[in-house]
Amino acid sequence: MNLEQTIHGVTFKNPMVLASGIMGITASSWDFVVQGGVGGITTKSLWLTEHMGHKCPTIISTENWMLNAVGLPDAGVEKAQQEIGAFMKNKTVPLIANIVAGSIEDFGKTAEGIAKLNPNFFEVNISCPNVEDEFGKPFACSAPDAAAVTKLVKKVSGKIPVFIKLSPNVDNIGAIALACAEEGADGFTVINTVGPGMAIDLRSRMPILHNKVGGLSGKAIKPIAVRCIADVYKATEGKLPIIGTGGVYTGEDALELMLAGASLIGVGTAVADRGIDVFRKICSEMQLWCTNEGVTEVSDMIGGMHRVTSNQ
Numbered sequence: 107m108n109l110e111q112t113i114h115g116v117t118f119k120n121p122m123v124l125a126s127g128i129m130g131i132t133a134s135s136w137d138f139v140v141q142g143g144v145g146g147i148t149t150k151s152l153w154l155t156e157h158m159g160h161k162c163p164t165i166i167s168t169e170n171w172m173l174n175a176v177g178l179p180d181a182g183v184e185k186a187q188q189e190i191g192a193f194m195k196n197k198t199v200p201l202i203a204n205i206v207a208g209s210i211e212d213f214g215k216t217a218e219g220i221a222k223l224n225p226n227f228f229e230v231n232i233s234c235p236n237v238e239d240e241f242g243k244p245f246a247c248s249a250p251d252a253a254a255v256t257k258l259v260k261k262v263s264g265k266i267p268v269f270i271k272l273s274p275n276v277d278n279i280g281a282i283a284l285a286c287a288e289e290g291a292d293g294f295t296v297i298n299t300v301g302p303g304m305a306i307d308l309r310s311r312m313p314i315l316h317n318k319v320g321g322l323s324g325k326a327i328k329p330i331a332v333r334c335i336a337d338v339y340k341a342t343e344g345k346l347p348i349i350g351t352g353g354v355y356t357g358e359d360a361l362e363l364m365l366a367g368a369s370l371i372g373v374g375t376a377v378a379d380r381g382i383d384v385f386r387k388i389c390s391e392m393q394l395w396c397t398n399e400g401v402t403e404v405s406d407m408i409g410g411m412h413r414v415t416s417n418q
């Protein structure tokens with residue numbers, strides 16, 4: 107079965123996308139992920155200038171979840187330009203450039219620096235604290251801030267479609283999505299990590315992560331991802347594409363996120379458990395399920411839950 111998806115004129119040979127921050131540091135690491143059968147690559151979050159991450163330990167993982175406080179380390183736009191430029195020369199799958207900043211102005215400058223390289227999409231990570239806000243509240247937690255970031259990135263991004271990456275850690279994710287849509291967002295990535303969470307070592311009585319807290323990902327967050335995707339799809343009346351991300355390990359997980367409203371599927375934590383060819387494995391599992399159930403077009407699954415529930 108053909109799994110191809112075309113979003114805003116960009117064709118993905120299958121709906122699987124490498125989630126931001128996972129293996130995505132250099133052109134050669136993206137090429138390596140392409141060999142695992144991925145349909146599209148997302149870069150890790152790119153900053154305007156060099157950004158230091160947190161001290162180790164930055165990751166703890168169990169069978170069902172991962173906590174990370176990597177802290178978005180990055181060398182800045184100039185280095186990113188080299189890596190993205192190298193990848194774009196021979197690319198065989200679309201590239202999504204994920205950008206992050208601590209101020210609205212810096213989101214604009216970073217997008218401007220990356221737009222020159224013509225990535226297929228922008229993904230705007232708004233989960234970072236706004237340094238201009240009195241309480242350092244993340245942009246993702248304020249509809250006016252999220253909308254202001256969207257407006258500026260849209261202004262400088264030219265024809266490159268802009269996806270806003272939403273945080274699940276808000277009261278009303280649909281309202282945030284709507285505010286971004288009103289400023290021209292072309293789509294959404296749903297969700298970033300959940301939390302923050304904390305894990306404590308029994309003997310030392312200390313938090314395991316040096317940063318004490320970290321973002322939760324992996325199997326445990328899938329039900330939250332599904333609910334958030336459904337909320338965003340409903341709030342935007344299914345008019346804007348969603349890259350559903352959060353806890354996807356299998357083909358059935360991917361199809362569940364599609365029923366909630368996702369057109370593409372981001373995979374992060376599962377790469378550590380199922381290997382770099384997790385993308386190819388998930389595609390085979392999706393195809394098998396669809397064939398067994400008589401589904402001939404995988405696109406028919408997108409938003410399927412909403413069509414059933416609206417008939418009840």
Ligand SMILES: Cc1cc2nc3c(=O)[nH]c(=O)nc-3n(C[C@H](O)[C@H](O)[C@H](O)COP(=O)(O)O)c2cc1C
Nearest residue numbers: 125126127151174231297298323324352353374375
């Ligand atoms: C180690 C690690 C690093 C991450 N780095 C980023 C990042 O740089 N930018 C970003 O937008 N999301 C980042 N994320 C979040 C993932 O892209 C994804 O939204 C989240 O982990 C949920 O998907 P998963 O359960 O498949 O991992 C990171 C996640 C992990 C586990």
